[in-house]
Amino acid sequence: MTQPPDASPPPPEDGARHGGGASLFGRRIRDRRADIERQVQAQVQATKAQLDATNEKIQQRTGRNLIFAILIGLVGGALLLVSLIVVKEIFMVFAAALAGFAGFEFATALRIAGLRVPRVALTVVGVVLVPAAYYLHASGEWVVAIAGILFLWLWRIAEDVSPSRRVGGPALVRDLVASALAILYVPFLACFSVLLVAQPDGQWWTLAALIVVVSVDTGAYAAGLSFGKHPMAPTISPKKTWEGFAGAAATALIAGVVLAIFMLHAPWWFGLVFGALILVSATVGDLTESLIKRDIGIKDMSSWLPGHGGFLDRLDSILPSVALAYVLYVIFEPLFS
Structure with a gap:
């Protein structure tokens, strides 16, 4: 007696079985990769938006990009x-x-x-x-x-x-x-x-004066942005505060002592004198240029330097400070040689 043929389909070839599994695995990998790319892109956009918002707040507070x-x-x-x-x-x-x-x-x-x-x-x-x-x-x-x-x-x-x-x-x-x-x-x-x-070794004195000026500017910027509440000279420069000046004083004195010891080869006490005097000259120079701009009726001397204004807006604190540094060199450098 003839047996009926088997109605079940033949077993798939090994390649077909493995091919289907590989195709499913590949789709999962691609989906996972796309999901990761979307998450990374969303994170990048969120970070960029946060940075833009922070920069905008800082720009509104300080007037600078x-x-x-x-x-x-x-x-x-x-x-x-x-x-x-x-x-x-x-x-x-x-x-x-x-x-x-x-x-x-x-x-x-x-x-x-x-x-x-x-x-x-x-x-x-x-x-x-x-x-x-x-x-x-x-x-x-x-x-x-x-x-x-x-x-x-x-x-x-x-x-x-x-x-x-x-x-x-x-x-x-x-x-x-x-x-x-x-x-x-x-x-x-x-x-x-x-x-x-x-002058002999004068480049180090110039560099030290510039570093202290930058320290004054940085200290005033950070402290004023974080803690500034009491205006220092509201009619001349409304954004400057006494808290910012305190931060500038701290950084100037610290930078002065460090530079005096390691760059100028001078006693530590001279660093306090150097930092304090440069603090005064930089602050006076900044306020003087602010007063000039206020009398003229402009915010910046020019727009040649994005985020800074003009060249003179960056040199306002430096100009009197390098003159003072030259005077200090003439007086004190012979004592330290």
């Missing part, structure tokens, strides 16, 4: 270190460029207040004054500064001859006074940095 400010500060600091440590003449070129840009920027800002300071002439004087101070020292700086003032005066008087630019009388006198002050405020003070660098 923190990211741009940090990037520009790092680049500028790297260039400064290379120019100071490698070849002093490179720092001279660096300082001349800054003096020229800052002078042009300051003269442009003064025009908003109705003061016409020759921009090209001030830029030329700033660029020439720096190498004069480096090679001719203090006496040469004074001679070139006086010659620069006379040069600006002659330039401005020559402009007044033109009927389209003629102001005459008190307005011309105000322009001449503003021209002299512009030279003394920007390139003349900037030249003390190269005067100091030109």
Whole structure:
């Protein structure tokens, strides 16, 4: 008797069995990978949104774009270190460029207040004054500064001859006074940095002064942002607080002592003197520029440096501080040698 055929399907080949399992395993892997990618993308977007929100809050509190400010500060600091440590003449070129840009920027800002300071002439004087101070020292700086003032005066008087630019009388006198002050405020003070660098081991004193200024700015920024409640000079700079000044004082004194011992090879007590005096000069320089901008009616000297404003907005604390550092070098360095 013939048996009926088996109705059950034949068993799958080994390849088919394994192929189906492999296909299911592959789909699970792809789904898992897609799920991980979605989670990572969501986390990245959330982090970016949080950083943007934090940066926006900081910008509203301080008026600065923190990211741009940090990037520009790092680049500028790297260039400064290379120019100071490698070849002093490179720092001279660096300082001349800054003096020229800052002078042009300051003269442009003064025009908003109705003061016409020759921009090209001030830029030329700033660029020439720096190498004069480096090679001719203090006496040469004074001679070139006086010659620069006379040069600006002659330039401005020559402009007044033109009927389209003629102001005459008190307005011309105000322009001449503003021209002299512009030279003394920007390139003349900037030249003390190269005067100091030109001295034996002067580059370390210059670098120490700059580090203390940065410490003052950082300490004031951090403490003011975290604890600032009591305005320091509300009519001049509303964002500055006494809490920020306290933070600046702490960082300045600590930086001064550390730098005095390890960089200037001076006693620790000189670090306290150095840090305290640079704290005062940096704060006065900052408030002075804030007062000038307030009188002119502007927030920043320019917008050339995103997150910082203009060149002079970054040099306001440095200019009087390097001049003070030069005086301290002349007085104290012979005692420590």
